[in-house]
Amino acid sequence: MVDPASGPFLFDTSAQSWLARTNQPELLNWLRAYLSxxxxxxxxxxxxxxxxxxxxxxxxxxxxxxxxxxxxxxxYLSALGRVWALDGATAVVAGEIMxxxxxxxxxxxxxxxxxxxxxxxxxxxxxxxxxAATALVARIxxxxxxxxxxEAVRSAIERSPERFPRLGxxxxxxxxxxx
Amino acid sequence: MGPARSLxxxxxxxxxxxxxxDSLAKAKSIARARGVNLSTVISEALSEGLQLHAxxxxxxEVIALYRKAFSGFTDDEVSIxxxxxxxxxxxx
Numbered sequence: 001m002v003d004p005a006s007g008p009f010l011f012d013t014s015a016q017s018w019l020a021r022t023n024q025p026e027l028l029n030w031l032r033a034y035l036s037x038x039x040x041x042x043x044x045x046x047x048x049x050x051x052x053x054x055x056x057x058x059x060x061x062x063x064x065x066x067x068x069x070x071x072x073x074x075x076y077l078s079a080l081g082r083v084w085a086l087d088g089a090t091a092v093v094a095g096e097i098m099x100x101x102x103x104x105x106x107x108x109x110x111x112x113x114x115x116x117x118x119x120x121x122x123x124x125x126x127x128x129x130x131x132a133a134t135a136l137v138a139r140i141x142x143x144x145x146x147x148x149x150x151e152a153v154r155s156a157i158e159r160s161p162e163r164f165p166r167l168g169x170x171x172x173x174x175x176x177x178x179x
Numbered sequence: 180m181g182p183a184r185s186l187x188x189x190x191x192x193x194x195x196x197x198x199x200x201d202s203l204a205k206a207k208s209i210a211r212a213r214g215v216n217l218s219t220v221i222s223e224a225l226s227e228g229l230q231l232h233a234x235x236x237x238x239x240e241v242i243a244l245y246r247k248a249f250s251g252f253t254d255d256e257v258s259i260x261x262x263x264x265x266x267x268x269x270x271x
Contacts, residue, residue, distance in 0.1 A: 014261040020245035021257070028242070035238035036231070049262030056259055057252075068251055076248035079241045111255050114265035124262055 002178050004034035010084070010135040012128075012144040013046040015175050019143075030179035040081035043134040045127045047083055050076060084134045094133035096163045097153055098126055105152040129153065132170055141171035143178070196221075 011019070019031055034040075054073040058066055084090070104125035108116035116124075128146070132153045135142035144150045154170040161168065198206075198221075210220045249257060255265055 017249050017257055017261055020249045031242065032238050035241050036234040040241070050260055053260035053262060056264065057256055072248050072251065075244045079244035079248065109258065109263050109265065111258065111265055113268050114255055115268045116263055116265055120264045127262060
């Protein structure tokens, strides 16, 4: 159990949507308690990933579904919370992370007849590095739903502390352990 | 009445409240201990309560917006919203 008052926390892209869709009462209560004290903090990279997602779905959808996708996008943008910019310090740290871990630790995702292309997987891995860098520079814990990727980043940072002066450790919190 | 005077009038207003005896006794005790009047203690407590209420309302608003932002999508579509761009597999 993580005390909501001990925030703020940075929410990874998939963590935010996972929490938003949960039907578990204890997690919803945790989110309520958190939101009554802090805004959701996200990286600008999360806003980028999400905006691209809504746009892709809108382009792929039939005309009759486009309005509902646009309404969902507007709802998302109306609840953005605190967005952390990818500034100079974050870019420097993200560059170090990408240099330490040039390749993603897991394979591209697959689902039925759908698959993630390798270039997309690499781009997503780099985005994860930018999100981890944002949490490090902001000195706030990162709530995630992607242990394989973020634990790899955390371990790499711990193995090379000289490349991250006065930063770290990267504090990670799994979504499932929140409540 | 000028704007400044109406602002002053809007800041404080006399009213009559019916409060639980034990809460009132505690408020009087706090007022005595702090050397302030009862109105100050009660208005501070009311202000804190109203802030909590406003925070709870904001929280519900954000949750409602989140529900709208992520409902009506399949799991694969939510993956796309999460930045996992899935494309149909092409067979060779």
